[in-house]
Amino acid sequence: MNVGAGRPLRSPKAILFDLDGTLVDSAPDIAAAVNELLASRDLPPLRLDRVKAMIGGGVRKLIERAFAASGAPLLGNALDEANRVMAPIYRRHLTGLTRLMPGVREALTHFHLGGVSMGVATNKPQLATREILLHFGLTEYFGAIVGGDAVTYLKPAPDALLLALAQLGVDPGDALLVGDSGADLGAARAAGMPVILLRGGYSHIPVEELGADLVCDSLFDLPSAMQGLQADA
Template structure:
């Protein structure tokens, strides 16, 4: 067993796509463009909220300069964050698996490009916060995934060596960050990636979240 589990959030623990897509489409519609829909938006998630907003407008042939991107990102957050857990649910078998890991005394953390505050709110509303005390979000102050900094910060807070932990994610950013930090990594078979899970370069693609135990 690993000394700790480090989870990505969106697309790994939680199915947040309905809330994210609703917020992004509302923003895009408010600017006079046609909505994108969940299927297209699912392929845009990853690398943080700025990238999501940038990709969303690019899909409508709108290029956002630095100032415009910042303003639109702030507007997206204002729409999304108050209702971030309205339609969001846990993926199958996440709750029971997290509880089983906790009974073994193994620590857990979340490492997500989503800001830490809203990530904690979602974990609380979905009942995972008692089991996952460490959350490092994209606003922690250093480079985000796929850079190794966030994974290394999680390992520091957990008090483990990266090589003794296990990262569980769903995207190339997760695999890249874990690899760069020297942490073994597995990916789930679902999630928000345009690349097939088996081609992400993880140590293993698990068939079911319960496979972690």
């Protein structure tokens, strides 16, 4: 089932994708990294579902939420230090437990064959993003890969989207974002782009309630759903 928010979508020249919860299910690896960091401070592990609810806003925000949930909140310099300790831990937990979300290869192949430019715009660090995409053999699809540390402000700010589109040479009005959360929606709206959200990602709120232009069950549904909307436009 696909739910539209009523705004017709033009055939885009470029599609930007979020990474975590959109292209890959990385929550198990992220949870492993968080729990290794917590263990280094003699704190008990957090369940996968609790860590999954903390994803969004970048690694530093993830650490802040994890320590707060563990009853040992960090502020200022202490949070900075934990972020430094987390960096090598995070890099050790990128692809061991991460899997592609349903329909990724099929959707990317469809749009690639249709001549649509594609990019990734994520709050995940740049090197980590590239390593994951390389691991799954997806880098060939993307003319732009922008991580959170490549811009000043993370999503829901539009910085990553605008940088990716600049690298692709496409105006925001001729592109759209595919994501899974309110941060994606906020970034797309700030950039002046339509946005499609997927169910089954890491949104803390049901995606149907966020006001996207289209909601899809998975990337399997994305090409046909977009064609249907364009035909009705």
